[in-house]
Amino acid sequence: MEMTEAPILQVKDLRTYFSTDEGLVKAVDGVSFNLRKGETLGIVGESGSGKSVTNLSVINMIPSPPGRIAGGEILYHGKDLLKMSKSEIRQIRGNKISMIFQDPMTSLNPFLRISTQMIETIVLHQKLDKKAAKEKAIEMLKLAGIPSPGKRIDNYPHQFSGGMRQRVMIAMALSCNPEILIADEPTSALDVTIQAQILDLMKDLTERLGTAVILITHSLGVVAGTCDTLCVMYAGRIVERGPTDLVFESPLHPYTQGLIKSVPRLDRKGGGRLSSIRGQPPNVIDLPDCCPFYPRCDKAMDICKHKYPTPKVFEHGRVVGCWLYSEEK
C-alpha cells in the first residue's frame, strides 16, 4: 500500500571490517536493503553472520579501532549517516532512530532509577523540562503495559522481572517517537509466554505510532509472525531478501531452503528426520572471494568456489545471491 513511497532508510553496499591479530574480519560485506515508513524488516541469520554489526553500523556505533566502515552508504531521508559529524549523528540516534537490545539487564544502568534514565533521554531529545518529561515517561510506561507506572518509575532495574525490563526498554526507545526502531534480539532472553507478550506489544505500539522496525533475530518463528520483509544473512552478506510470505513459501537460496527445513515445527507431524545443513558456519577471517556457503551447499558448482555471485533481482522485490540464478558466469 505504501510501497510506492520513498524509503526512509537506504543501506547501500555496506562494508564493515574489523582488523584483528588473526586477519581481516569482513563482518559485513556488501549489504543493501531499504526500509519504508511503517515497515517491519526482519534480519535472520546464525551467530556471526553479521546481523548485529549491520545495525550497529547504521547507528554509527561500531567500536573503532578495531572496526571500520570500509564502504557503502547509509541514507536516512537521503542524507548519508556515514558522512555526518558526531553531533549531527547524536541528534538522530536515540531520537529518530532508537534501539532495543537483547539483554534488558545489561542495557539499563543498575545504579539509576528508571525515571532518571527515561527523563534523561526525553529531556535531551525533546526539549521538554523535567516535569513534562516525567509525565511523558509515565505515559510511555503505561502504553508499554507496566502496572501503576507512576510508582514503578521510581524503581531500580533489578526490581523488575526480565519481561518487565524489556517493556521498560521498549517504552524508553519509543519515548521520542522515533521513525525507526532497531530491535536486536529483543525477545531471545525471554520465555515463550513472555516473548509472545513482548512481540504483541511491539507490534501494537509501532503500528499505532507508525514506526518502522528492523528486527534482528535468529528465530525464524519470530520473523514469520511479525515481519513484512525478510533478509537472510550468511557470513556477512544478505543471501536472500524478499517479502516474508514469499521467502517462506518458496525459498530460492539453498541456505534459506536448508534453514527453513532444519527448524523443527510444532504443527507438523513428527516421526521423520529433521533435515540439517552439513558442516560448520565458515570462519569469516580472510574469507576469499567465493560464495561462503559452497562447502555446505548441495548444489555447489565450480564457479561458486571462485567468485561471489552477483545478486539477481526477481519480481516482488526479491533478491538472491546465488550462482543458480545468476546469468553472467
Next chain:
Amino acid sequence: MAENNTLLDVKNLKMHFPFGGGFLGGKKGNIYAVDGIDFQLKKGETLGLVGESGCGKSTTARAVAQLHRPTSGEVILNGKDLTKLKDKELIAARKGMQMVFQDPYASLNPRMTSGDIIAEPMRIFNTHGILHMSKQEMDERIEQLMERVGLSRFFKNRFPHEFSGGQRQRIGIARALALRPELILCDEAVSALDVSIQAQILNLFKDLQEEFGLTYLFIAHDLAVIEYISTRVAVMYLGIIAELSGSADLYRNPLHPYTQALLSAAPIPDPKVEKTRKRIILTGDVPSPDKARHCCYFYDRCWKRMDKCLERKPKLVEVEPGHQVACFLYHDESV
C-alpha cells in the same frame, strides 16, 4: 512386564533450597524449586521436560543425578534408590547415568585436550576400582567415540577453543557416552546452538539412541525441539508437573490451560500459519517459587480458574489413557 521395563522411577521428588537472612540471620525461607513430582522413564524412551525459566527443569535433572541431594522423595534407578546410597555406592550407580550440559563453552575444561575430556569419566572410574581399563582400551574407545559423534580421531589432541560450538557439544556427548550409560540427562543440550547445527545434534541424539538403546531425560525450553525428540513430554510449572502425556497427544490435545497457552505462544516458522493462529496471551510473569503454595500453582495467571483452585492443590491424575493432568477442569482429586 511394566515393572522391569522401568529404568528410572521418580517418586514425590522435592528439592527445596533454603535461603538465609543475611548477617547472623537464621533461615528465612525456602525456594521451592521442585515441589513434589512423580514420573517414570521406560528403557529406550525419551521423556521431554519443558517449561519456562525457573520452573525446576534443571533442578529436576540435577536432583536425579544426585548433584543436589533431594530434600525428600525417591529416585529409583534400576531398582536402587539413589537418595539412600552412600558416596561410594553412589559413584558406582552413577555409571549408568551421564549428563550433557547446555553451554559447550563452560562445560569443557579449557586446559584439557578433547581426548582427555572424553577419557576423564573412564579414568575416574578406574581410580575408584569400578572399571579396569588399560590405557590402550581407553584410547581405542576415545577414538571410536569421536568418530561416532562425527569428529575426526585426529582432533583428540586439540583443545576446546579450537572447536566450534557444535563440535564442542559433540565432545560433551562423547564424554557422556564413554561409560556406556543407559540413561543420559540432557540439560538444554541444543539450546545454545545455531539452527542448522541444532538439527545436526538432534539427529545425532536420535541415531545414538537407536544404536545404543539409550534412554533420555531431555530438557529444553523450545517446544518444537521437545516435540521432535520426545516419546513423552512433561510440562513443568513452578516446580510441579502440570501435564504429562505422549508427545503427539500433548501437542494435538493439550488439556492444562498452561500447556495450551505455552503451545499457542510458541512461534511457528510459517507466515501463513502465524497470521491465522489465535494466541492465548498470558498476563503477568511467572511468580517466584519462594513460598509454599496450597492452591493451584497456576492460579494467578489462569483464565479458566475456579474458586476451588484457590482452596486445594490439584493432583496429577491420568484422565485419558497415558495422559495425566493436574487441573480441576478434568478431575476433582487434590493432593
